Amino acid sequence: MNHHDGFREFVLARQQALMRAAYLLTGDAHLAEDLLQSVLIKVVGQWPKLSRNGNPEAYTRKALVNQYISWWRRPRPELSSADPPEHGASYDEAALDRIMLRQALAKLTPKQRAVIVLRFWEDLTETQTAETLGCSVGTVKSQTHHALTRLRTLAPELAHLLSDPEIMEAVR
Incomplete structure (x- = not known):
C-alpha cells in the first residue's frame, strides 16, 4: 500500500473548489495556480497522517490561507485593468x-x-x-x-x- 493512496482522488475531487479559493485570495489566475501547487506539495508530505486521522480539506484550506498570508511581503504584480466596456457596448x-x-x-x-x-x-x-x-x-x-x-x-x-x-x- 502506497502512503499517498487517496491523495490523487482528493485532489481530483476538490481541485476546482481549492483553485477557486486560491484565485479569490490572490486575484490572479497564475498566482492562484502557484499558490495551490505550493500548498499541495506540502499537503502530500502530510498525506499519510491526514488520510488516517485528519480532515484533509480543512487542512488544505488552512494551508492555502496561511501560504497566501506568508506571501503578503512578496512584491505583488500589477493587476491588469479590466475597465468596464463603453456604455454602447453589449456586456454581461x-x-x-x-x-x-x-x-x-x-x-x-x-x-x-x-x-x-x-x-x-x-x-x-x-x-x-x-x-x-x-x-x-x-x-x-x-x-x-x-x-x-x-x-x-x-x-x-x-x-x-x-x-x-x-x-x-x-x-x-
Whole structure:
C-alpha cells in the first residue's frame, strides 16, 4: 500500500473548489495556480497522517490561507485593468459585477480579503473561519465588518451584491 493512496482522488475531487479559493485570495489566475501547487506539495508530505486521522480539506484550506498570508511581503504584480466596456457596448451584467468585485477585493488588506473569501465564497461559519485563520471569532467579525465597509466605499456600484441579508447580518 502506497502512503499517498487517496491523495490523487482528493485532489481530483476538490481541485476546482481549492483553485477557486486560491484565485479569490490572490486575484490572479497564475498566482492562484502557484499558490495551490505550493500548498499541495506540502499537503502530500502530510498525506499519510491526514488520510488516517485528519480532515484533509480543512487542512488544505488552512494551508492555502496561511501560504497566501506568508506571501503578503512578496512584491505583488500589477493587476491588469479590466475597465468596464463603453456604455454602447453589449456586456454581461454578472461578468461586469465579477470584474468590479475582483478589483475591489484586490484593494482590501490580505487578512480582510481572506475573511471575505472564507466567509462568503467558501461559506464557512465565523468559527470555522477563525479556526482556519488562527484567530478569534471576534477578530473574524471585526475584519468582516471592516472589509465590507471598505468594499462599500471602494465599489458603491456593487451595493446590490453587498445587500445580501446574510452579509448585512454579519456587519451588525
